[in-house]
Amino acid sequence: MIGKLALITGGSYGIGEALAKKFSENSIDVILIARSEEKLLQVKSEIEAKGKGKVWVYPADLTKVNLAELYEEISRQHDVDLLVNNAGFGTIGYFHTLDTKKEIQMIELNVRVLVELTSYFVKDRIRKGGGGCIINLSSLAGFFPIPFFATYSATKAFVLSFSEAIRRELEDYNIKVFTVCPGGVKTEFQKRAGVSEGIYRFQNYMAVEDAVNLIWDGILKGKSPLIPGDANSIYRAIVRILPISFVTKMAKLFMKKTFIKSNKNSISSGGENM
Numbered sequence: 001m002i003g004k005l006a007l008i009t010g011g012s013y014g015i016g017e018a019l020a021k022k023f024s025e026n027s028i029d030v031i032l033i034a035r036s037e038e039k040l041l042q043v044k045s046e047i048e049a050k051g052k053g054k055v056w057v058y059p060a061d062l063t064k065v066n067l068a069e070l071y072e073e074i075s076r077q078h079d080v081d082l083l084v085n086n087a088g089f090g091t092i093g094y095f096h097t098l099d100t101k102k103e104i105q106m107i108e109l110n111v112r113v114l115v116e117l118t119s120y121f122v123k124d125r126i127r128k129g130g131g132g133c134i135i136n137l138s139s140l141a142g143f144f145p146i147p148f149f150a151t152y153s154a155t156k157a158f159v160l161s162f163s164e165a166i167r168r169e170l171e172d173y174n175i176k177v178f179t180v181c182p183g184g185v186k187t188e189f190q191k192r193a194g195v196s197e198g199i200y201r202f203q204n205y206m207a208v209e210d211a212v213n214l215i216w217d218g219i220l221k222g223k224s225p226l227i228p229g230d231a232n233s234i235y236r237a238i239v240r241i242l243p244i245s246f247v248t249k250m251a252k253l254f255m256k257k258t259f260i261k262s263n264k265n266s267i268s269s270g271g272e273n274m
């Protein structure tokens with residue numbers, strides 16, 4: 001059992017929504033935070049209709065709310081023992097063409113919000129005598145710098161490094177930490193990054209349910225960093241042994257051919273994040 005009550009950021013769509021459903025099937029109640037209230041309520045009613053778990057929703061833009069106050073409000077009403085830092089987004093394009101404010105907002109959500117919530121959660125768990133679990137969403141993109149995905153891959157490298165470091169520290173308090181590093185998964189992520197769904201033709205993108213089943217199995221086996229899918233584990237093994245200058249050269253060729261040439265909009269727009 002990895003927890004009884006999970007707080008999931010970005011629980012309205014994609015991996016967060018699928019994790020919420022997976023958890024509830026396995027007797028873990030969930031608290032979901034995201035901006036889209038209507039979509040959160042839809043996920044809540046879908047889960048509760050199955051009669052397996054309880055769901056609470058907190059609609060909020062995590063980059064704009066006071067996280068200390070939000071966490072305090074939640075922990076006054078609930079004993080959260082599983083934190084899933086999942087909310088995140090990326091932009092694709094030549095860095096100089098991307099909206100500067102949006103790049104900063106990405107660092108805020110993917111890094112600052114994750115560190116802040118982790119801090120409140122860990123302090124709360126240790127005050128209560130330890131125990132608990134943290135699942136942080138990094139990415140395969142966290143293992144190497146990716147041209148045209150520069151800020152995003154850097155945020156995910158941060159998440160990987162930070163999470164694996166505190167994983168060792170928190171062993172002393174019986175708090176488990178998992179860094180999850182998926183490759184491409186079919187979610188809202190691509191559209192929000194400015195990539196058309198046509199990209200799925202070129203790439204081996206996983207269905208979100210398959211990715212979440214692999215994440216669930218990996219967590220039960222205690223794996224971290226956890227890379228869902230054999231092909232993704234092979235990519236990771238290859239980039240580990242090659243010089244970084246060669247990896248970035250190959251990544252540039254791949255990204256330019258796959259995303260930039262096949263999706264001209266991403267060069268100037270950097271996508272949407274609602």
Ligand SMILES: NC(=O)c1ccc[n+]([C@@H]2O[C@H](COP(=O)([O-])OP(=O)(O)OC[C@H]3O[C@@H](n4cnc5c(N)ncnc54)[C@H](OP(=O)(O)O)[C@@H]3O)[C@@H](O)[C@H]2O)c1
Binds near residue numbers: 039061088090181187
């Ligand atoms: N899909 C992939 O290929 C892939 C691969 C590797 C890693 N990842 C990582 O997996 C995580 C989940 O991504 P996904 O693929 O599930 O993307 P997604 O379908 O776009 O879902 C992102 C979630 O984050 C929420 N969110 C975005 N901005 C927010 C904000 N400011 N405040 C609160 N919630 C916010 C969104 O909800 P609202 O819009 O309702 O706020 C949504 O629930 C991300 O960290 C991503 O980097 C994804």
